[in-house]
Amino acid sequence: MRRLGLAATWLAVLLLVAWWLLPRLQISSDLRDFMPAPQTPGQKLLIDELGEGPGSRLLLVALSGAEPSVLARQSEGIRERLADDARFAVVANGGDAGMEAIPGYLRPYRYLLSPTLDEQRFDAAYLAGELEARLQDLGSPAAGMIEPLLPADPTLESLVLLDQWEPAHAPQRLHGVWFDQAGRQALMLLQTHAAGFDPAGQEAALAALDDAFAEASSGSGSRLLVSGPGAFSVSIGQRTAAEASLLGGLGGLAFVLLMVLAYRSWKAPLMAALPVASAGLAGMAAVAWLFPGGVHGITLAFGFTLIGIAADYPIHLLSHQRPGIPPGAGAKALGRTLGIGVVSTCIAYLSFFAAGVDGLRQLAVFTVVGLATAMLTTRFLLPALLALAARDVADSRLLSRLHAVVWRWPRLGPATVAIIAAVAAAVALLAPGPFWQNDLSRLTPVPEDSLELDARLRGELGAPDVRYLLTVEGIDVEAVLQASEELRPVLDDLRRQGAIEGYDLAARYLPSVARQRERQARLPDGATLAASLDEALADSPFRPDVFAPFLADVGQARVAAPLRPADLEDSMLHGSISGLLLDQGDKATALVSLSGLRDPAAVAAAVEPLGARLLDLKQASESLVAAYRERVLWALAAAVLLLVVAVSVGLREPRRVARVLAPMLVTGLVVVAVLRVAGVELNLFHLVSLILAAGLGLDYALFFDHAGSRREEQLHTVHAIGVCSLTTLSVFALLASSQIPVLRAIGVTVALGVACNLLGALLIARHRPPGQAA
Known part of the structure; x- marks a missing residue:
C-alpha cells in the first residue's frame, strides 16, 4: 500500500505539472531560432526577410474537374469569401472586381499613382479625346462597368492603375477570370499575411481556403489544387507529424513488449x-x-x-x-x-x-x-x-551462454584501437561525393508531382522566383523608392530581351514622394481645369455638371499630402508592398521579385550600375548552413574535451578513463565512415544524432567498467545493456525506415551508433575474468 500510494502521488504530481504547464507552453515554429547570426547581406535577407518575402507567402491555386463556366463561378465565390479574410493580403483571380483594390479614400490619389501625368497634361485637347473615347466605351459591352466611373474619372485613371497592378505575366481570361492556357483550370493567386516561417499561420490560411472552396463548389465534383511554399510547409509538417506519431507509437509498443519479456x-x-x-x-x-x-x-x-x-x-x-x-x-x-x-x-x-x-x-x-x-x-x-x-x-541459462561466448572474444589493445580510428577517419575523408549537405530543400523533400504542379502554376501565373531577388538599399524608404523607379526602364529592357519574363517592385504600387509631387505640379488649378473641361465638352453630348466629382477629385489631389506606406495599411495595396519594401529604421531595402529568370548573369550586370544587387538565396542559405555547421562542430569539439575532463575526474584512473572513452570516440568515427561509404552527405541532424549515440555508448562503457571482473556483476551488466540496446535499436530502427529525411537521418545514425558502441564497449571497455591472460 505504501508503494502504491507513492506511485499514485508521483503520477498525480506529474499530471498536475502537465496540467499547469501545457496551456502555458508557447510553441515556436520560427526556423530562424535554429540559425546563427547572419554575416553577409544575402544571409541577413534570408534570415530577416525571406519568411516575409513575396515569394514565400504566395499560394498558387487551380480549380479543375468541371466546366469552365462552373469553375469561373467557383473562383469568384472563393474570391468573394476570402476578400475580407484577415489571413490574406491579396486574393486575385483576374476578375472584374478590381476596383476594390482602391478604397474610397484613395480614389483622388489615382492621379498621383498613375503614370499618365508623366507625359500628359489635363488640357482641353486631351480631355476632349478622352471624352470621345468614353462615348465609344458606352456603346460597347463594357458600358456597365464604365458608366459608374465617368462622373469622377472620365480619363479612367482607376483602370490604368488596375492594369498597372496586374501581374506582369498575367494568364488568359475566360468567363471573366484567369484560366490556364488549355482553358481547363481556373487560376488564382493568393498572398497570405502569415510569413513563410509561420507554419501555423499558413495552415490557418489553407484551412480558410478549403472552407471557401467547399462552400463554392457544393458537390460539383471540382478539385482544388494548391501549391507554393506555405502549402509545401504544411504538407511536409503534417506528413512528418503523422509518420513520427506512427513510428513513435510502434516504438513505444516495442519498448513495452521488450520490457515485459526482459523482466517478465x-x-x-x-x-x-x-x-x-x-x-x-x-x-x-x-x-x-x-x-x-x-x-x-x-x-x-x-x-x-x-x-x-x-x-x-x-x-x-x-x-x-x-x-x-x-x-x-x-x-x-x-x-x-x-x-x-x-x-x-x-x-x-x-x-x-x-x-x-x-x-x-x-x-x-x-x-x-x-x-x-x-x-x-x-x-x-x-x-x-x-x-x-x-x-x-540475470540468473538465466541463455544469458550465461551469451556471457561465455562474449567474454571469450579478444579485447582490443591501444594499438589496434588507434589503427581502427585512423582507417575510419581516412575512409570518412576520402569517400567519394560531398562530405556535407548544404541544400536545405533536400531535408524536407516535396513529392515530384507537387514540384511539377508548382512549376506549371508558377509559369501560368507568372509568380515570382523563390530563389533570386534584386535588392536596392538606401537611407530610407523614399531613397529606395526613387532608386526603384530608376531601375524600371532597365528591367523593362531585360524583359524585352527575354532575360526575365516579369518583375514586381513596390514602386509599381506606390511611387516615391518626389514622383508624386512632380505629378501634382502637372495638375491644373481648379479654374484652369474647369475651363479646359468646358472647352472639351463644347461639342460633346455630356452635360457639364456631370463631371463635378472629377473636378473635386483633381482639386483634392493637387493639395493632398503625398502617400506613404503607412497610409496604405487599410488597403489591399499594403499586402502588395509589405513584402517588397523593408523599413529597418536606420536604412531601408526595396526588393524586386523576378519571374521567369533565364539569364542571372545578364540581370546582375544590367542592374549593378544602378546600385541594385542580384541575390541568390539558395547560395545564401548554403553559406549560412556552412557557418552554422562550423559553430556546431566547434561546440562538439568543446563537448568532447569537457566530457574527457568529466570522466577523468569521475574515474581518476587513466587506464579506466581510456577504456571508457575509447569505444565512444572510435565508434563515432566508424559511424561517420559507414555513412560516407553509403553515399550519405552529413547534415546537422546526423551531428546531433552522433551526440546521442555517443551518450549511449558512454553509458555502455561505464557499466562494463563498473562490472569489473566479477562474473555475477558482468551478467547483470550484460542483461541491463542488452535490454537498453534492444529497446533503443527497436525505436531508432523504425525511424530509419522513415521516408522523411530528418527522421531517417536520426534513425540510421543512432541505430548504427548503438550497434557500434555496444560492440566497441564489449571489445574495449569490458574487464577480463580472473585468471584470463592479459
Whole structure:
C-alpha cells in the first residue's frame, strides 16, 4: 500500500505539472531560432526577410474537374469569401472586381499613382479625346462597368492603375477570370499575411481556403489544387507529424513488449516510464521558464529523442536487482556510475551554449534538466516503489551462454584501437561525393508531382522566383523608392530581351514622394481645369455638371499630402508592398521579385550600375548552413574535451578513463565512415544524432567498467545493456525506415551508433575474468 500510494502521488504530481504547464507552453515554429547570426547581406535577407518575402507567402491555386463556366463561378465565390479574410493580403483571380483594390479614400490619389501625368497634361485637347473615347466605351459591352466611373474619372485613371497592378505575366481570361492556357483550370493567386516561417499561420490560411472552396463548389465534383511554399510547409509538417506519431507509437509498443519479456513483469514498463515522464516535463518546464518567448517545436522533438537515454537509467536499476538486497542499496551501488554518465553527458550538451544559437541553447537546457531529473528520480524515488526482488533476472541459462561466448572474444589493445580510428577517419575523408549537405530543400523533400504542379502554376501565373531577388538599399524608404523607379526602364529592357519574363517592385504600387509631387505640379488649378473641361465638352453630348466629382477629385489631389506606406495599411495595396519594401529604421531595402529568370548573369550586370544587387538565396542559405555547421562542430569539439575532463575526474584512473572513452570516440568515427561509404552527405541532424549515440555508448562503457571482473556483476551488466540496446535499436530502427529525411537521418545514425558502441564497449571497455591472460 505504501508503494502504491507513492506511485499514485508521483503520477498525480506529474499530471498536475502537465496540467499547469501545457496551456502555458508557447510553441515556436520560427526556423530562424535554429540559425546563427547572419554575416553577409544575402544571409541577413534570408534570415530577416525571406519568411516575409513575396515569394514565400504566395499560394498558387487551380480549380479543375468541371466546366469552365462552373469553375469561373467557383473562383469568384472563393474570391468573394476570402476578400475580407484577415489571413490574406491579396486574393486575385483576374476578375472584374478590381476596383476594390482602391478604397474610397484613395480614389483622388489615382492621379498621383498613375503614370499618365508623366507625359500628359489635363488640357482641353486631351480631355476632349478622352471624352470621345468614353462615348465609344458606352456603346460597347463594357458600358456597365464604365458608366459608374465617368462622373469622377472620365480619363479612367482607376483602370490604368488596375492594369498597372496586374501581374506582369498575367494568364488568359475566360468567363471573366484567369484560366490556364488549355482553358481547363481556373487560376488564382493568393498572398497570405502569415510569413513563410509561420507554419501555423499558413495552415490557418489553407484551412480558410478549403472552407471557401467547399462552400463554392457544393458537390460539383471540382478539385482544388494548391501549391507554393506555405502549402509545401504544411504538407511536409503534417506528413512528418503523422509518420513520427506512427513510428513513435510502434516504438513505444516495442519498448513495452521488450520490457515485459526482459523482466517478465507488467510493472516494469510502468516503473521505467515514471522517470522518463518526469524528465520530459522537467525539461519542458525549464525551457519555458528560461525562454519565455516560446519553445521551438524542433527543441521538443529532439529533446524527447535525446532523453531516450533516460530510459536506460531505470533499466539498469531493474536489471541489477537481486533477491535479498533492498532496491535502495542496489541504487546506491549504481549511483556513482550513473552520476558520471549523466554529468559527462550534461557537460557535453552545455557546450551548445557556445554555438550562439537559441534553438541549440533550448535543446541543451531541455536535455540537461531532463537527464538530471531522470537520474535523480531513478536514484532516490524509484527504489521506494520496488519490492524486494523475488528472483534474479540475470540468473538465466541463455544469458550465461551469451556471457561465455562474449567474454571469450579478444579485447582490443591501444594499438589496434588507434589503427581502427585512423582507417575510419581516412575512409570518412576520402569517400567519394560531398562530405556535407548544404541544400536545405533536400531535408524536407516535396513529392515530384507537387514540384511539377508548382512549376506549371508558377509559369501560368507568372509568380515570382523563390530563389533570386534584386535588392536596392538606401537611407530610407523614399531613397529606395526613387532608386526603384530608376531601375524600371532597365528591367523593362531585360524583359524585352527575354532575360526575365516579369518583375514586381513596390514602386509599381506606390511611387516615391518626389514622383508624386512632380505629378501634382502637372495638375491644373481648379479654374484652369474647369475651363479646359468646358472647352472639351463644347461639342460633346455630356452635360457639364456631370463631371463635378472629377473636378473635386483633381482639386483634392493637387493639395493632398503625398502617400506613404503607412497610409496604405487599410488597403489591399499594403499586402502588395509589405513584402517588397523593408523599413529597418536606420536604412531601408526595396526588393524586386523576378519571374521567369533565364539569364542571372545578364540581370546582375544590367542592374549593378544602378546600385541594385542580384541575390541568390539558395547560395545564401548554403553559406549560412556552412557557418552554422562550423559553430556546431566547434561546440562538439568543446563537448568532447569537457566530457574527457568529466570522466577523468569521475574515474581518476587513466587506464579506466581510456577504456571508457575509447569505444565512444572510435565508434563515432566508424559511424561517420559507414555513412560516407553509403553515399550519405552529413547534415546537422546526423551531428546531433552522433551526440546521442555517443551518450549511449558512454553509458555502455561505464557499466562494463563498473562490472569489473566479477562474473555475477558482468551478467547483470550484460542483461541491463542488452535490454537498453534492444529497446533503443527497436525505436531508432523504425525511424530509419522513415521516408522523411530528418527522421531517417536520426534513425540510421543512432541505430548504427548503438550497434557500434555496444560492440566497441564489449571489445574495449569490458574487464577480463580472473585468471584470463592479459
